[in-house]
Amino acid sequence: MPQAEVFSPKGEKVGEIGLSEALFGREPNKGLIRAAVLAHLNASRVGTAKAKTRSEVRGGGRKPWRQKGLGRARAGTITSPIWRHGGVAFGPHPRDYSWDLPKKVRRLALKSALSAKAKNGQITVLTGLTMAAPKTKDLYAFLKKMGVHESVLIVTGDNEPNVVLSARNIPGARVTTARELSTYETMLKKHILITEDAVRKLEEALT
The missing domain is CATH 3.40.1370.10 (Ribosomal protein L4/L1)
Structure with a gap:
């Protein structure tokens, strides 16, 4: 005892x-202790990180310039992820990290x-x-x-x-x-x- x-x-x-x-x-x-500690820490995570996708960024309704004749790369919207101030391709979204x-x-x-x-x-x-x-x-x-x-x-x-x-x-x-x-x-x-x-x-x- x-x-x-x-x-x-x-x-x-x-x-x-x-x-x-x-x-x-x-x-x-030790395995159970580790699992319980990780479950506690995961449940404490806020999980509110958020980045806007190309469909959520403001603007981009019209084509920046015509398709042909200017010598530039073609572009369809200013919210494209490859543009500065454009959307994020695979950014974070709000999620629940907790597991029981x-x-x-x-x-x-x-x-x-x-x-x-x-x-x-x-x-x-x-x-x-x-x-x-x-x-x-x-x-x-x-x-x-x-x-x-x-x-x-x-x-x-x-x-x-x-x-x-x-x-x-x-x-x-x-x-x-x-x-x-x-x-x-x-x-x-x-x-x-x-x-x-x-x-x-x-x-x-x-x-």
Whole structure:
């Protein structure tokens, strides 16, 4: 059974906890992790690039000059792709880059990502993490004391607005909930700080 260190909200170690074998002790499947990360990145693409074709460019209704007798190359419209300011032959058009992964694959990918982090000792469990008011300075001091301030994902059981606001101005920190945790976010940051409540909710949802 994989083990993780448990710390208090003050950054003091209080013990260790055994993590679920099914969730944190699997052999990481790099192929699934890669597929889930690519699916996330593709879904984030805007896909609004657009270039006008020869039929969409303004003008071009009349023939620029007569067909014969001038010694020039024949031309039928000023919107031709070979003309300056003409249309684009094979330009981009708006498209949807997203592609869906089966629910089972998404879950297996997340389990693989969490297992990879646990295997590398990059998961730390917190007994809790709440803040009475948004305070970036306090949260940064806590993360620095834990030694994870440069790259960390904080996973809470429920939405913690004050924690989210406190982390918003810390470049290396990101906050999410157990319900919204994705493979992409899991792999994006080096360390994961996860509350005991979030661990329970992940185990209920994924095992």
